[in-house]
Amino acid sequence: MKIQRFFKIYSIFTSQYLKRIMEYRFDFITGLIGFFFIQIIGILFIQVVFEQIPDINGWSYYEILFIYGFAQIPRGLDHLLTDNLWFLSFNIVVKGEFDRYLLRPINPLFQLLSEVFQPDAFGELIVGIVLLSISIVKLNISFSILNIFLLIISIIAGTVIYASIKLIFASLSFWFKDSRSVMHMVYSVSDFAKYPVTIYGKVVQFIICYIIPFGFTAFFPAAYFVNKLPVLFAIGGTVMMSLIFACLSYWIWLQGINKYESAGS
């Protein structure tokens, strides 16, 4: 009953959102092209690097393509579903627009996220799926039920990690009014996750594994599928991290709500 209600509300928002996008078709199409463009540059970059050297730190071209492709999927899903967190970080709180979320008898975070559905993210998702499919075939990764299951689990966990990190830094706006720049800074750390973490120095490795754990959104789960890490650490660790960060971020969000000051008018 309850879940049904959430779905219904979400679908009303999404269909309205899509209708509006159809109205502003130009904006939508340019957005999508822009994202494809960025993705293609990224892939070309990998290709250029591999024309010079056959492998990086023991990682072959297709293994790296696998990680790169994998990284796009949780990132794309998060982008699709939680884009309104950006808006929270620089606009909704400081302008006092957050009032309305607290006046309705339904979870404020759900309300916030359901309002925006970001189809720009299909750029990332399509590129991710294509790269992943190509490299799965080239690397002969087995299509066992277990592997498919683990793939889905790790994609969900990766998405949760993305969303949690964004939620933590967007929530800082409750204290500082505008947290967009720090959120940008943190989010750009995710670029490191597209490549094997072993190519970085110790400090960067530590940061993207344990402080801002984007490493778990791509490198660790991907390393399991190319037989570089045991399942328990790779997938188990990813799920663990996602649970820890989901709880942590939601706790910070709740603290933030109680700090919310609205606006003078």
Next chain:
Amino acid sequence: MIQVENLNKTFKTYKRGTGLAGAIKGIFKREIIEKHAVKNMNFTIQDGEMVGYIGANGAGKSTTIKMMSGILVPTSGKCEINGVIPYLNRKENAKQIGVVFGQRTQLWWDLPLVESFGILKEIYEVSDKDYKVRYEFMNDLLGLKDFISSPVRTLSLGQRMRADLAASLIHNPKILYLDEPTIGLDIMVKASMLKGIRDINNEFKTTVILTTHDLQDIEELCKRIIIIDQGEKIYDGSIKEIKNTYGYMKNISVDLASLDGAGGLDLNTVLQKNTTDLQVEICGASLSVSYNKNKIQSGDILSAIIKHTPILDVTIKETAIEEIVKNIYSGKTGLGKQL
């Protein structure tokens, strides 16, 4: 029942220095300014009451409403709405209240109004049957049909306000907070809105708390008013009582026969009264005299004027609630500072 006891809200802001030097200094050492928006507020409001909550700009009206609706966590004190503490149990509280902030819409900017209502219907779990009845009721009251399929961002101020009021009533709340619901409305819409509020109160025994700077709205709707000044309550009682106690100033307007008829007339000297009890304003051929009815007879004033110059017409007015409240805000009644 709404119970507010020793409720406080303090905002902390940081003082910014001026210029570049000030800004740099501000990075290292920031001076905290505490703004006591609401101070030791106490009141109880019974079910079905309509209460006017008034005060000058920045008095703390919106801040109080935001605490009662669960938006703000109080700095200290108690606030219970039908036994629910708003900020601890926002969901339960939200089900029983409706809120309209005149300056800001609670609706989705880009969505057609009808879709917004559809979403609210789901959020508040209103049955199809109830929704239909309430929608019809509100459409009769507020005339929503003309703009029901327009996106909220395209509505005029008055249309938006009507939409917001309707949206706040979709779940038939037990308590309605209206923070300046009539700003920017034309006379017709305002009248129908006020009638709507009264009808809703009559029909559903909805408790209404209303803030506005238009005291006529309050006089039309509320028996009881709470006046606050700089975050503190300075009056809580009936409008009638405040009129009896503080409405001792009356006003006489006199139309003179000649344009400069009032020249050389000094009523204060003639009647031997100082300017607190007697104020005279001359504007062309008309004369306006405000006087303390407990100390001066209107007859004395009139005969003094007639002795001086012929007159055409006279009007005598009781002090409007507006005048009283103006005096309270400016400290003339002695209310506020002592209490």
